[in-house]
Structures are given as structure tokens and as C-alpha cells.
Amino acid sequence: EVQLVESGGGLVKPGGSLRLSCTASGFTFSSYTLNWVRQAPGKGLEWVSSIDGSGHYTYYANSVRGRFTISRDNARNSLYLQMNSLRADDTALFYCARGSYGDEAFDVWGQGTMVTVSS
Amino acid sequence: QSVLTQPPSVSAAPGQKVTISCSGSSSNIGNKYVSWYQQFPGAAPKLLIYENNKRPSGIPDRFSGSKSGTSATLGITGLQTGDEADYYCGSWDTSLNGRVFGGGTKLAVL
Numbered sequence: 001e002v003q004l005v006e007s008g009g010g011l012v013k014p015g016g017s018l019r020l021s022c023t024a025s026g027f028t029f030s031s032y033t034l035n036w037v038r039q040a041p042g043k044g045l046e047w048v049s050s051i052d053g054s055g056h057y058t059y060y061a062n063s064v065r066g067r068f069t070i071s072r073d074n075a076r077n078s079l080y081l082q083m084n085s086l087r088a089d090d091t092a093l094f095y096c097a098r099g100s101y102g103d104e105a106f107d108v109w110g111q112g113t114m115v116t117v118s119s
Numbered sequence: 120q121s122v123l124t125q126p127p128s129v130s131a132a133p134g135q136k137v138t139i140s141c142s143g144s145s146s147n148i149g150n151k152y153v154s155w156y157q158q159f160p161g162a163a164p165k166l167l168i169y170e171n172n173k174r175p176s177g178i179p180d181r182f183s184g185s186k187s188g189t190s191a192t193l194g195i196t197g198l199q200t201g202d203e204a205d206y207y208c209g210s211w212d213t214s215l216n217g218r219v220f221g222g223g224t225k226l227a228v229l
Contacts, residue, residue, distance in 0.1 A: 035218070037164075044121065045156070045164065045207050047218035061217055095163055104211070105154035105169035112163060 002026035002108050004096050009113030016086050020113055022079040022096030027108075030054070030074040033099035035106060036081050038092035038115075046092070049081065050099065064090075086117045122147060123208050123221035130227040131198050139193040139224045141208030147219055151211045153191040155184055158205045158223075167206075168193065198228050 008020040022034070036048040049070040050059045058070050069082040079096055093114050097106035124142040131137040141153065155168040166175055168184035171191065183194040191208055208221040 037220075044205075044223040045158075045209075045220040047209075047220060050218065059217055062215065097164075101154075101169045101173075102152075104152040105166055105209070106156070106164070107166045107169070107175060109163040109165070 002098075004098065004108055004110035006094065006096050006110045006113035009094065009115045011116045011118065012086055013119050014087060014117055016117070017082070017084045018086065018115060020081040020083065020094055020096075020115070022081075022110055024077045024079070024098075027098075029072075029077040033103045034072060034079045035097045035099055036070065036079075037095045037097050037106070037109075038090075039095070039112075040089070040092040043092075048094070050103075051079070083115070086115075088117050091115060091117050121222040122212055122215070122219040123210060125206075125208060125221035125224045127222070128225045128227065130229050133198055133200060133228055135198050136194065136196045137198060137226065139195075139206050139208075139226070141191045141193070141221050143189050143191075143210060143219075145189060146214040147189075147210040147212040148186065148191055149189040150213065153184065153186055154209045155182075155191075155193045156207045156209065158207065160204075164207065195226070200228050202226060203228050 006022045035050045051070045067085045071080045093112040095112045096110045098108040100107040152170045156164040158164040171186040172184040205223045212219045
């Protein structure tokens with residue numbers, strides 16, 4: 001079964017850091033672009049970052065560029081999001097999602113991990 | 120303020136058809152593919168439509184997508200109460216060099 005499982009969320013103070021992980025199974029991990037998408041409570045979807053299959057090319061939303069870093073370990077079938085200088089408006093459910101159909105759509109999503117930034 | 124604009128809500132009766140619009144610009148929908156997602160409360164989004172009008176395996180043909188210029192539309196026919204969910208459009212934006220989503224549309228089947 002194709003599956004993505006996120007972990008690493010939690011409560012962190014403003015200015016703090018957190019590292020999210022996403023473990024994949026059921027497909028050839030290195031062949032796919034992976035993405036982080038977040039959803040603030042009661043709000044819509046917001047794309048955060050993408051990384052290509054090789055890990056060489058990364059993309060970020062303006063709202064997180066310079067604070068978040070996406071990476072992957074293809075040997076471990078794992079995707080990561082290092083989040084620094086966290087702010088209250090980063091509070092959200094973070095999903096990892098697989099890019100497919102030429103990276104034009106997200107066809108597999110994890111269940112999400114919640115990040116709460118509060119003092 | 121989302122880059123792609125969707126109506127906050129739409130409604131229709133069971134068995135009827137509904138359309139959800141998604142308006143963008145030449146830097147996204149006008150020159151890139153559109154995808155659509157369905158999200159039930161407390162669940163992850165699910166891909167409904169990719170490349171403007173294609174359905175992944177397992178998605179019923181009651182769901183359809185189209186694109187014209189800088190706008191896209193999701194159509195749902197034979198509405199069921201089980202279709203009540205939030206629907207999001209998505210595309211790539213060449214100016215932002217990143218993916219963008221619409222603000223989401225809540226569908227009510229009355």
C-alpha cells in the first residue's frame with residue numbers, strides 16, 4: 001500500500017525550532033517529488049515547499065523562505081522539514097504529499113502532523 | 120488572500136449538478152495545469168482531477184474538470200449527501216515559482 005506518515009509535530013514557543021519527518025512506503029521513493037502542504041485551523045490549504053526526487057532542487061513559499069528547509073534521505077525513504085524562527089501564524093496541520101502526473105498534482109497525502117506555536 | 124479565487128460556498132439539491140469555479144491568471148491557470156482536491160472534515164485532501172480534466176483511477180465520472188483561459192471549473196453531477204466536503208483547486212504559479220491553491224469551496228447538498 002502506498003503510504004505517507006508524518007511525525008514530529010508538537011507545541012513550540014515563538015522563535016523556536018521543530019523538525020518534521022515523513023516516512024514513505026509502497027512506492028519507489030526517489031522517483032517522486034515530495035511536498036509539504038499546511039492547513040491552519042479552519043483555513044484552506046497552503047503549499048509550503050517541494051523537493052525533487054534527487055534532492056537537488058527545492059522550492060519554498062515566500063512565507064517560509066529563509067526559515068524552513070526541506071530535505072530528503074532516499075536511503076531511508078524519508079522527507080524532512082526543518083522549521084526555524086517559528087511564528088504563531090505557522091500554527092497548522094502539516095501534510096506531506098507526493099507529486100505525480102508530471103508533478104502537476106498531489107496524488108498521495110499523509111494524515112498530517114500538528115504544529116502549534118504558542119507561548 | 121489566495122492566488123486562486125473560489126467561491127466560499129455552493130449548494131444544490133441531491134441528484135442535481137453543481138459547478139465550482141476557480142479563477143487565476145496567466146501566471147498560473149492560464150499556462151499551467153489545474154488539479155482539484157476533495158477534503159472531508161478531519162481528513163487529508165484527496166485528488167479528484169489532474170491535468171485540468173483527467174480523473175485518477177477510482178474517481179467516479181460524476182466528477183469532471185474543465186479549463187478555459189485563466190479559469191477552471193469542477194463539475195459534480197448526481198449530487199449525493201456524501202459529496203458534502205471542501206473542494207480546492209491548485210496550480211503552479213510561474214511568477215511565484217511555487218504551487219498555489221484556491222481558498223476552498225464548501226459544498227452543501229441540501
